[in-house]
Amino acid sequence: MTQLGEGRTQAMALRALTKRFGATLAVDRIDLDIPTHSFYGVVGPNGAGKTTTLSMATGLLRPDSGQALIHGVDMWREPSRAKAMVGVLPDGLHSFDRLTGGELISYAGLMRGLPKETVRERRDDLLAALDLDAAGSTLVTDYSAGMTKKIGLACALVHAPRVLVLDEPFEAVDPVSAGAIRRILQEFVASGGTVVMSSHVMALVERLCDHVAVVGHGHVLAAGTLDEVRAGQDLEARFVGLVGDIADQRDLAWLRQS
Amino acid sequence: MVATVLRLKYTTVRHQLVREWWRALLLIGGAVWSLSLVPAVVWASVQLLDESAEVRADILLVVAAICIAGWITVPLLVTGLEDTLDPGRFTTFGVSAKQIAPGLTLAAFLTAPALFFTGAFVVLMLSWREESAAALAVALVGAALTVAVMVLGARVAVAWSARAVNDRRTRGVLLLAVGLALAVLGSVVWIALRDGIDSALQYEAQTLMEWLGRTPVGAGMAAAESATYGRWWSAGWRLALMAGTVAVLALAWRDSIAHALVNPVHRGGGRRRRADAILASASDLPSDGTSGASRWSRLAGLWRADEPTRAVRARMLVSWGTDARYLVAAAGVITLPVIFFAIAMPVLGLDTRWAFVAPVMLAASIGWGRHNDVAYDHTALWLDIVSGSRGRAVMAGRAQAVLVWAVPATLLAAAGILAWTGRWYAAPGLVGATLGTLGATLGVASVTSVLLPYRAPAPGENPFGAEVGSLGASLGAQLLSSAATMLVLPLVTVPLVLALTVHAGWGWVSLGTGLVFGAAFLLGGLRLAGTLYDQRAGSLLARVS
Known part of the structure; x- marks a missing residue:
């Protein structure tokens, strides 16, 4: 029951969550605490393990090891209770x-x-x-x-639900609808709900989220409040600093039109 | 471009072999099996050598007709055949049909079955070698063209059916045409065999074969006979007819490729539905999971029908009514019973009591056919998984949606057979065996569909295709579900056999065992499947996508 005490202030708590696909370690012992009443952004480059992590946290993919707690309830031990508290929007299904x-x-x-x-x-x-x-x-x-x-x-x-887990909720959505979704989510958080959202769009995360985690290569590279993670920079610069820029910035001379 | 397409195919196959080693075993097994048929083909060829030219031509004509029918129907009935080079996969590459058609066609001819049939027909044609060199040459050309008709015909059939079945307007016409064709086939066979198989072989069969020899089905085979007797004109136009058919099929295939390149199949055709079919299915009573007074659960009386079960049932009924993949499956179940009733029975000269097998076969086809039911949801099943532990509701709702049409369909078939045989005294036995088979096979299928799901065509995809990578898994699941079905079937069918052979009183036993065992297997199967569904929820999504 120590988990309960610890998890009570956490809408979602991931403990050493691990998933391996064949030779690839997609998610490597990820720990993440998502406080209740927060708007939490999860950012990371393509293939960083964001979707895998969120799938394991929402009951869609069984982790190899580790725990996913929703308001203290273990998603994989008591799925009925845990799932009832979560609303899920997966990506690409x-x-x-x-x-x-x-x-x-x-x-x-x-x-x-x-x-x-x-x-x-x-x-x-x-x-x-x-x-x-x-x-x-x-x-x-x-x-x-x-x-x-x-x-x-x-x-x-x-x-x-008490917790919303949204994978790329704004992708392909037009600006008017995006505004409507933003308002709905912000009101949901203001009324005590928790939103966990993955995104590639740093500006959006900076604008909406109060907490953010940067995920790369199956690890959490940085996590905390937006200001803690940004550490004085803007989020995009910090993100590139954490995950590393493209090593070979080759010049595509043949693409130039004149 | 031809080389590129072929390389693409073999690279894909190689990667599959590397990723899944058991595929290589299957491939080797298939090759060994094909090779084991070679002595049989050679033996047949030697036997044909001793026959007169007329008889030899007739036999080869029947073989060719059966092979062509098989090539065209099997890919339509058995989904999950190889579709690495489905033209639809090339849509994003900006190639034209003209560019890729030759490569795709060549690849179609370089598959194992096509090569095997080419080899087999060449060996069979060698039986013409003692007539004359010219006859042998004509026979070889005829055989090559016949195999080309098979291979191209199969591609065109799949492409056209996929188009028709995905189009609301042609779908009805297609189903009607299939039904009409089966009815015509059945009545022709029955009329032909009215006077017994011997008279049929003597008169009707001769006429039929003469006519087949003038169609693209048999012209390639009949040409050699004409050449043997020096009727060059007759041999010539037959070969020309075959060549023309191949050319038309090639054009149709290219047209289908061109169509597939610019018309992705997954669209609903702008259909609208005002009424909410899902909400309409929900009970008006407060949902406490025990709404036993509802019309449905009273009617069925056998299982709970809480809100999630009703929702799943309503969703599946929508699928059975509109989703091409389900329509194809529903149409496919009548094949086996119809072949048995309309072809196997008269040809083998079976007693009319054997007709009682047909409704049981229909029930078994329906039940067994659902052995991969869950995978047809594809990744959409995430919604069922995140909704909580809904395994029982999901499996029960699916089974109920099948029963809604399968019970009337099998009872109708049973009534038809009873009327045809006039053995109404066997009604309780047949009804028991039919419903028992339906329940038992559905129960078994619901368990295997959770235990061994394999990739099925995704929603909106070509219902005749399969996801790459499904062959081994599908084979395993199909074998296991068949074996399990075979184990439980005697429980519900043996009393019917006794009723027909020993004493009519067994019919009532059959009714009892059918209803009791059928319900028991169905309910037990659904319960187990539901529990397994919840246990395996965390891996199902990966298994079906």
Whole structure:
């Protein structure tokens, strides 16, 4: 029960989380504490292990070793309790694309065990808030990338989770919708919720997040409040400093037009 | 470009072999098996040597017709065949169909089955060597063109079916055409065999073969006979017909490539649906997991139907109605029973009581066909996994969605067979065996679909293709689920056999064992599958993607 005491102030706590794919060590004993009521950004270069880490924290990928605690509940020991507290938006996975957008939200709500009337109300609220009203009766297979992101976010929100884990939530989303999503997430954090978000866009992370972790080669390179990690620089410069710039900055002379 | 495409293919195969060593075993096993057929082919060729030219031509014609039918239908029925060079994969490279078609065509001819059939037909043609050199030459050309029709025909069939099945407008027409073709085939066979197999072989078969010899199916084989008797005109136009067919097929194949390059299949065609089918399926009663008074669970009376189960069932019913991959699967289940009933039974001259096998076979095809059900969700199943420990609901909902159409379909088939045989006294036995088989096979399939999922076509992908890397896994899963099915089937089918052979009273036993064992296997299977689903939730996503 020491974990509980320690985990209570942590919305999410990762302990020595490790995942190996064949010869590649994708995530190497990652420790991360994500305080409740924080807007936490996870940044890292491509292939750093962000998605793998978030998948292990949300019950989508069993870790080789280590723990993922959601408000003190072990995701892999008590999955039902832990999953109920988390809303997930994965990146690059299919959705049940023969359903319409509205049906997909209903499905997510019913799978979370919500009663029918609640699902109906929340579905309509979410479609309106994410500007998907017109798309609510269109099949998800006909959605653009940005609309798919938005409907995925709606599915993650429908059961009013305590922790939101979002993999690249703003990718391919237009500025107007991005503004709407930003407002929803900021209000969610202001009301006591926790958002964990991965992103490649440093400016976005600086603007939204109060905490940030830089992940590279399966390790946490730096983590803490935004100011601690930035250490006086801007985030992008600090990020490049931590993960290292491209070694061979070759000049593509043949690409020049004149 | 030809060399590039071929190199791409062999590099892909090599990488697969390096990554998964068991693939090499499969490859070697397949090669050994093919080679083991060589003596049989040589033996057949020697036997043909002793036959008269007419008989030899007739036999070869039937062989060619069966092979062509097989080449065209097998890739449609057995998904998961090799599709490294699916034209759709080239969409992003900015190549034209003209550039890649020759390479893709050559690659199609350099696959193991194509090479084997070429070799086999060449060996068979050697049986013409004692007629005349000209006859042998005509036979060899005819054989080459016939194999070309097989290989190209298979590609065109897959490409066209994929197109048709993904298009809402042509989908209905396609299903109708398949049904009509089967009905025509069935009635032709039955009419032909009305007077017994001997009379059929004597009269109808002769006429049929004469006609087949004038179509691209058999012209390549019939040409050699014409050449033997010096009917050069007859041999000539037959070879020309074959060459023309090959040319048309090649053009159609190129057109399909061109179409695939600019029309990715995954689109819903802008369809809209106002009503929320998922929400409509939810119960109006408060969800406490024991809403036993609901219409559905009272009707079924057998399993719980809480909100998640209902949601999964509603989702799967949408898939069964609209997803090309499920439509193909649903259409495929009738193949085996129809072949058995319309072809195997009359040809083998079986007693009409054997017709009772057909509905049982249909039930088994439906149940066994679901042995990879979970993988058809592809990575979309993340939503089920993150929603909590929903394994039981997921598996029960899936099975219910199958039962919704499978129970009426199998009962209809059973009623049809009862009417056809007039043995209504066997009704309880047949109904018991059919429903028992459906329940037992679905129960087994639900367990294997969680234990041994293998990659299936992703949503919106070509329903006839497979993800690269699935062959070994699919073979293992298919063998295991077949073996398990074979083990449980006698429990529900033996009483029916006794009812038909020993005493009609066994029919009531069959009804009892069918319903009890069927329900027990289904419920037990679903329970186990649900528990396994939750236990393996952390690795399922990786297994199916």
